[in-house]
Amino acid sequence: MRIHRLEIQAFGPFAGRQRIDFDELGAQGLFLLNGQTGAGKTSVLDAVCFALYGSVPGARQNGKRLRSDHAEATTAPEVVCEFSARGRRFEVTRSPQWDRPSARSGKGTTVQQAKTLLRERIGGSWVEKSARSDEAAVELGELLGMSLDQFTKVVLLPQGEFAAFLRADAKERRPLLQRLFNTQRFEAVEQALALDAGTARTGYDQARAAVEQLLRAAREEAARHLNPGEVPEEAATGAAELEQLQRALAALAGRAAAEAAGAAAELEQLRRLVTEQEQRLGDHAELAMLEELEDKHRSNEPACRQLAEDLEAHRRAELLAAPIRHRDQAAAQAGLAREQAGRLAEAAASHPLYADYAAELPAPPPGGDPEETLEGLLAEAADRAGARLGQVQALLPEEERLRALADSEAQLEAGLLGLSVEMRRTAEQTEALRAEAARLQADLQSLQTSAADVPDLERGLEAAEALAATVTEHEACRAQLAEAAGARDEAKALQLDLKERWLDLLQQRLDNAAAELASRLEDGVPCPVCGSAEHPAPAGSPTGRLVGEDEEAAARQKHGEAEARLARAQQECSRLEARLAALAARGGETPADEAEAAVEQARTGLEAARQAAQARERLESQAAAAAAALEELARQAARLDVDHAAAGTELRAVQAQREELGRKLAELTPAGRTLAEHAGDLSALIAALSAAAKALDASRHAEASLERSQAELAAAIADSAFDGEEQVHAALLSAADLKAMQAEIEDHTLLGQRLQLLQDSEKVVRARRDRQAGPALPAADDVEVLRGRAAELEQEVRDRQVRSGVLQASDRQLQSYGPRLAEAAAELEAARERYERIQSVADTVRGLGENDRKMTLTTYVLAARLEQIAAAASERLAAMTDGRYTLVHDDSKSGNKKSGLGLHVNDAWTGQRRDTATLSGGESFMASLALALGLADVVQAEAGGVDIETLFVDEGFGSLDEQALEQVMDALEGLRDGGRMVGLVSHVPEMKLRIPAQLQVAKGRQGSTVQLVFAETGAV
Structure with missing residues (x-):
C-alpha cells in the first residue's frame, strides 16, 4: 500500500485546504515531517487514518472534535486520500459529522451527517465504487488487509508505545499482540474445549450417579424387608452385590407366601362354624317374633271394628260439606259487595265536579229499584264528563306550546x-x-x-x-x-x-x-591462558584489592x-x-x-x-x-351587532304569538286551574263514577248467588240420612283424627298379612323342626367369642398376604435392576474414557495438567509470533548497534507464572542476556524502533503479504548520540529498498540537515498550514 496524495480541509488544526503530494515528497525515499509542538504533525497522520478507516488512532479519538475550530462556520471538514494497493489505484473522500449553520432560519445549527466516497481509477478516469460508509469500509478492509490497530503499528510506528512494549512484562504484552494477530479463534478453541470438557464431566457424573442410584435403590429395597443380620456384605462389584440381595429377598418372599396360605385355610374352617351357629340363633329368633305378633293382632281386633263404623259415618257427612261451604262463601261475598258499593258511591258524590254534572241528569222514574236507578244515574254522569274530557285533551298541546313560547321569550x-x-x-x-x-x-x-x-x-x-x-x-x-x-x-x-x-x-x-x-x-588444573598445570608465580593486584x-x-x-x-x-x-x-x-x-x-x-x-x-x-x-x-x-364587535338585531326581531315575533294563544285557552280553563289540571280532575271524576256503578252491579249479583246457595243446601239435607245441619257437623272428623284412624286400621290389616307370610317362611319352619329335635341352642356369648376369633384371624391373614405381596413385588423390582445396572455400568465406563481424554486435551491447551510450561494455546501462538518479531527486529538492531545487541524471545517460566511472552536482549560485548529495561535511553529507542520494524514485517506477512510501500516513524531521535543516530539513519535508509517511502517525524535539528525532503507544518492564529521544502535546491 502506497500513499500518493493527501488533502485536508477544516480538519484538526488545519482551517483551509492543505494539499500534500507524497509522490513528490518521497521521490528520494526518505522525507522529514517537522514543525512546532502543537502545529499538527500528528494530525497529518490522523488524517491518513481517518480517510482509510473513518476513525483516528487510540485515545486521540476520545473527546476530540475532528472539525477544525479555526475554519469558517460554513466550511465542511473533509479529508481526501489517493493511494495504491494490490496493483489498483483508489481515492477515498471522508467528511465527519459536524454542526452546519442553519440555512433556513439563519439561527442555530443543523447536524450534517458523515459522508464517504470511494473511487477507483480505471482507464484514465475515476469510477465511483461506493458512497456508503459501511460498503466503503468493507472494500477498504479487503484492500488494506489489516485493521486500524494493525495499521497504526505497521504503517505508523509510534516509538513511545513500542518503548513501553519493550519494557513491559508478559502480561502487558499480551493484549497488544492479541489485537494485532487476531487470536480470537485460538481463544475460541480453548473455550470450546473447556466447554466440551465440562459437558463430558457432566455426562460422567450423571453416568456415575445413575449407577450409584441403582445400587442405592437396590440396597434400600432390600433393607425394607431384611433384618440387619440377613443383609449380605458389600461385594467387590455392584453386580455381585445386587445378585446377593436378590437371593436373600427371594428366600424371604417364599417363606412369607407359605405362612399366608396356612393362615387362610384355618380362617375358612372357623368361618363355616360361625355361620352354622349364627343361622340357628336367627331361626329361633324369627319364630319367637311370630308368636309375639300373633298375640298382638288378636287383642286389637274389637277396637278396629269400631273405628271402621265411625269412618263410614264421616264419609256420608262429607257429601253435604260442599253445599254448606258454598252457602258460607256466597254470604261472605254478598256482604263485601254491599260494603264496597256504598263506599264507592259516597266517594263519587264527594268529588268537586260531581254536582255540576248530577244537576243536569233527568229525575229517576218512580217505583224502580233504588240501586239499579242509582247505577244508571252514575253511568250517565260518567258519559257527560267523558265528552267534556275529550274537548279538554284536544287543547292540551296548545297549552304546552304557550308555555314554550313564554320560556323562549324569557x-x-x-x-x-x-x-x-x-x-x-x-x-x-x-x-x-x-x-x-x-x-x-x-x-x-x-x-x-x-x-x-x-x-x-x-x-x-x-x-x-x-x-x-x-x-x-x-x-x-x-x-x-x-x-x-x-x-x-x-x-x-x-x-x-x-x-x-x-x-x-x-x-x-x-x-x-x-x-x-x-x-x-x-594446582593441577591447566591455566586457561597458557595451559600449564603448574603455577609458579601467580600475578598479584597492583592496588591490593x-x-x-x-x-x-x-x-x-x-x-x-x-x-x-x-x-x-x-x-x-x-x-x-x-x-x-x-x-x-x-x-x-x-x-x-x-x-x-x-x-x-x-x-x-x-x-x-x-x-x-x-x-x-x-x-x-x-x-x-x-x-x-x-x-x-x-371581528367580534361586527358579529355582536348582527346577533343583537336578529335577537330583537325574534323576541317581538314570540311575544305576539304568546298573547294570541293565551286568549284562546282562557275561554276553556276554569279559574285558578290549568288546562292539564282540569283534564286530571275530569279523569278522576269519570274513574270514581265508573267504579261506583260497577260496585252496585256486583252487589246485586252477589245477593242473587246467596239465595241460590241456601236453596241448594236445604234440598241436600232433606235427601240425606241426617235430621239437620247440626248432625252433619257432628259426624265430620278433623283431618288429624281421620288420618290417625285410617293409619290404625291399615296397620292392623298389614300385621295380619305379615303373620300369614311369616308362618310359611323357611326360617320358622326350620326353627320348629329344630325345636322338635331337641338339641340345645348355643349361648350368644359363645358365638360372639367365635366371631371375634374369626375377625382376628382374618386380619392376620390379610397382613400375611400383604407382606407376601410386598415381598414378591420387591423381589421383582430387584430382578429388574440387573439389566439396568449392566447398561448403566457400560455407559459409565464410556463416559469416563471420553471425559479423561477431553479433559487432558483441554488442560493442555489451557496451560494446565501435563503442560510443563503452563502455556495456553493462544499464548503459544503469540509466542511464535513474538519469536518471529524478535528475529526480524534483531537484524535491524544488530545493524544499529554494530552487532552488540540482539532481541531474544524467552518462553521460560518464572515461579508459578505462565511462560511464553518474555523478551530479553543479548549483549555480545559481555555475553550476558539481560532485561530490556536495563537499556539506556538511546539504546531503548534503537531497540523499540527495531522492534516496531520487525513487528511491521511480521504483521505484513500475517495480513497476506500486503506490500507496505509507505512508513511513518514518529519521534524518539533526540535520545541518540551522533554515532547512534548515524547507525539508525543507515537502517532507515535500508527501508527504502524496493521503492518504499519512509517519513520521519522529529524535532531534532540535525535531522533537518540530513534529510533534504521535508514536510513542514506551521501553526498560526488562523490555523496550521503545510508546505513541501527541499533543502538541497531550496525549492518550495
Missing part, C-alpha cells in the same frame, strides 16, 4: 341584554389594546440598537476568556518548567557521579585482570538507571519549554490582572446586550399578540 330577553353588555365590553377592550400597542412600538424603537451587538460581544468574551486561560496555563507551565529543570540538574549530577564511579571500577578491574585470573588458578564482576555490573546498572532518569528529565524539560513557547505565542505573557479585567469588561457588556435582546424579543412577541387581539376584537 331566554331571548336575557340574551339581548347579554349582547348589549358584551358590545360595551368589546369597545372598552379595543380602546385599551390600541393604547398598549402604541406603547410597545415606542419601547421597541429604544431597544433596537443595543440588542444588535450580541454576536460580536460573544466572540469578544470568548477571546478574552481564552486569553485569560492561556495566561493561567502559562504561569503554571513556567512553574512546572522550573521544577523540571531542577530535577534534570539533580539527575545529571547523579548520572555523572555514577558514571565516574562505574568507569573507575571498570578501570580497576581491567588493571587487575591478571590478578583476577590468578585468583582462580588451582580485586574488583569483582558483580561489583562492576552493579555500578554499571546504577549508571544505566541514572542515565535513563536523566533522559526522561530532559524530555520533560523539552516538552515544557515547547509548551511554554506555544503559550507565549498565544498571549500567555499578558499580565494576569489585565486579562481578568478584559474578561470582566467583555462579560458585563455581553450581559447588558443579552438582556436588551431578551427584552426586545419579549416586546416583539407582546406587540404581535396585541395586533392579533385587536383584529379579533374587531
Whole structure:
C-alpha cells in the first residue's frame, strides 16, 4: 500500500485546504515531517487514518472534535486520500459529522451527517465504487488487509508505545499482540474445549450417579424387608452385590407366601362354624317374633271394628260439606259487595265536579229499584264528563306550546341584554389594546440598537476568556518548567557521579585482570591462558584489592538507571519549554490582572446586550399578540351587532304569538286551574263514577248467588240420612283424627298379612323342626367369642398376604435392576474414557495438567509470533548497534507464572542476556524502533503479504548520540529498498540537515498550514 496524495480541509488544526503530494515528497525515499509542538504533525497522520478507516488512532479519538475550530462556520471538514494497493489505484473522500449553520432560519445549527466516497481509477478516469460508509469500509478492509490497530503499528510506528512494549512484562504484552494477530479463534478453541470438557464431566457424573442410584435403590429395597443380620456384605462389584440381595429377598418372599396360605385355610374352617351357629340363633329368633305378633293382632281386633263404623259415618257427612261451604262463601261475598258499593258511591258524590254534572241528569222514574236507578244515574254522569274530557285533551298541546313560547321569550330577553353588555365590553377592550400597542412600538424603537451587538460581544468574551486561560496555563507551565529543570540538574549530577564511579571500577578491574585470573588458578588444573598445570608465580593486584564482576555490573546498572532518569528529565524539560513557547505565542505573557479585567469588561457588556435582546424579543412577541387581539376584537364587535338585531326581531315575533294563544285557552280553563289540571280532575271524576256503578252491579249479583246457595243446601239435607245441619257437623272428623284412624286400621290389616307370610317362611319352619329335635341352642356369648376369633384371624391373614405381596413385588423390582445396572455400568465406563481424554486435551491447551510450561494455546501462538518479531527486529538492531545487541524471545517460566511472552536482549560485548529495561535511553529507542520494524514485517506477512510501500516513524531521535543516530539513519535508509517511502517525524535539528525532503507544518492564529521544502535546491 502506497500513499500518493493527501488533502485536508477544516480538519484538526488545519482551517483551509492543505494539499500534500507524497509522490513528490518521497521521490528520494526518505522525507522529514517537522514543525512546532502543537502545529499538527500528528494530525497529518490522523488524517491518513481517518480517510482509510473513518476513525483516528487510540485515545486521540476520545473527546476530540475532528472539525477544525479555526475554519469558517460554513466550511465542511473533509479529508481526501489517493493511494495504491494490490496493483489498483483508489481515492477515498471522508467528511465527519459536524454542526452546519442553519440555512433556513439563519439561527442555530443543523447536524450534517458523515459522508464517504470511494473511487477507483480505471482507464484514465475515476469510477465511483461506493458512497456508503459501511460498503466503503468493507472494500477498504479487503484492500488494506489489516485493521486500524494493525495499521497504526505497521504503517505508523509510534516509538513511545513500542518503548513501553519493550519494557513491559508478559502480561502487558499480551493484549497488544492479541489485537494485532487476531487470536480470537485460538481463544475460541480453548473455550470450546473447556466447554466440551465440562459437558463430558457432566455426562460422567450423571453416568456415575445413575449407577450409584441403582445400587442405592437396590440396597434400600432390600433393607425394607431384611433384618440387619440377613443383609449380605458389600461385594467387590455392584453386580455381585445386587445378585446377593436378590437371593436373600427371594428366600424371604417364599417363606412369607407359605405362612399366608396356612393362615387362610384355618380362617375358612372357623368361618363355616360361625355361620352354622349364627343361622340357628336367627331361626329361633324369627319364630319367637311370630308368636309375639300373633298375640298382638288378636287383642286389637274389637277396637278396629269400631273405628271402621265411625269412618263410614264421616264419609256420608262429607257429601253435604260442599253445599254448606258454598252457602258460607256466597254470604261472605254478598256482604263485601254491599260494603264496597256504598263506599264507592259516597266517594263519587264527594268529588268537586260531581254536582255540576248530577244537576243536569233527568229525575229517576218512580217505583224502580233504588240501586239499579242509582247505577244508571252514575253511568250517565260518567258519559257527560267523558265528552267534556275529550274537548279538554284536544287543547292540551296548545297549552304546552304557550308555555314554550313564554320560556323562549324569557331566554331571548336575557340574551339581548347579554349582547348589549358584551358590545360595551368589546369597545372598552379595543380602546385599551390600541393604547398598549402604541406603547410597545415606542419601547421597541429604544431597544433596537443595543440588542444588535450580541454576536460580536460573544466572540469578544470568548477571546478574552481564552486569553485569560492561556495566561493561567502559562504561569503554571513556567512553574512546572522550573521544577523540571531542577530535577534534570539533580539527575545529571547523579548520572555523572555514577558514571565516574562505574568507569573507575571498570578501570580497576581491567588493571587487575591478571590478578583476577590468578585468583582462580588451582594446582593441577591447566591455566586457561597458557595451559600449564603448574603455577609458579601467580600475578598479584597492583592496588591490593580485586574488583569483582558483580561489583562492576552493579555500578554499571546504577549508571544505566541514572542515565535513563536523566533522559526522561530532559524530555520533560523539552516538552515544557515547547509548551511554554506555544503559550507565549498565544498571549500567555499578558499580565494576569489585565486579562481578568478584559474578561470582566467583555462579560458585563455581553450581559447588558443579552438582556436588551431578551427584552426586545419579549416586546416583539407582546406587540404581535396585541395586533392579533385587536383584529379579533374587531371581528367580534361586527358579529355582536348582527346577533343583537336578529335577537330583537325574534323576541317581538314570540311575544305576539304568546298573547294570541293565551286568549284562546282562557275561554276553556276554569279559574285558578290549568288546562292539564282540569283534564286530571275530569279523569278522576269519570274513574270514581265508573267504579261506583260497577260496585252496585256486583252487589246485586252477589245477593242473587246467596239465595241460590241456601236453596241448594236445604234440598241436600232433606235427601240425606241426617235430621239437620247440626248432625252433619257432628259426624265430620278433623283431618288429624281421620288420618290417625285410617293409619290404625291399615296397620292392623298389614300385621295380619305379615303373620300369614311369616308362618310359611323357611326360617320358622326350620326353627320348629329344630325345636322338635331337641338339641340345645348355643349361648350368644359363645358365638360372639367365635366371631371375634374369626375377625382376628382374618386380619392376620390379610397382613400375611400383604407382606407376601410386598415381598414378591420387591423381589421383582430387584430382578429388574440387573439389566439396568449392566447398561448403566457400560455407559459409565464410556463416559469416563471420553471425559479423561477431553479433559487432558483441554488442560493442555489451557496451560494446565501435563503442560510443563503452563502455556495456553493462544499464548503459544503469540509466542511464535513474538519469536518471529524478535528475529526480524534483531537484524535491524544488530545493524544499529554494530552487532552488540540482539532481541531474544524467552518462553521460560518464572515461579508459578505462565511462560511464553518474555523478551530479553543479548549483549555480545559481555555475553550476558539481560532485561530490556536495563537499556539506556538511546539504546531503548534503537531497540523499540527495531522492534516496531520487525513487528511491521511480521504483521505484513500475517495480513497476506500486503506490500507496505509507505512508513511513518514518529519521534524518539533526540535520545541518540551522533554515532547512534548515524547507525539508525543507515537502517532507515535500508527501508527504502524496493521503492518504499519512509517519513520521519522529529524535532531534532540535525535531522533537518540530513534529510533534504521535508514536510513542514506551521501553526498560526488562523490555523496550521503545510508546505513541501527541499533543502538541497531550496525549492518550495
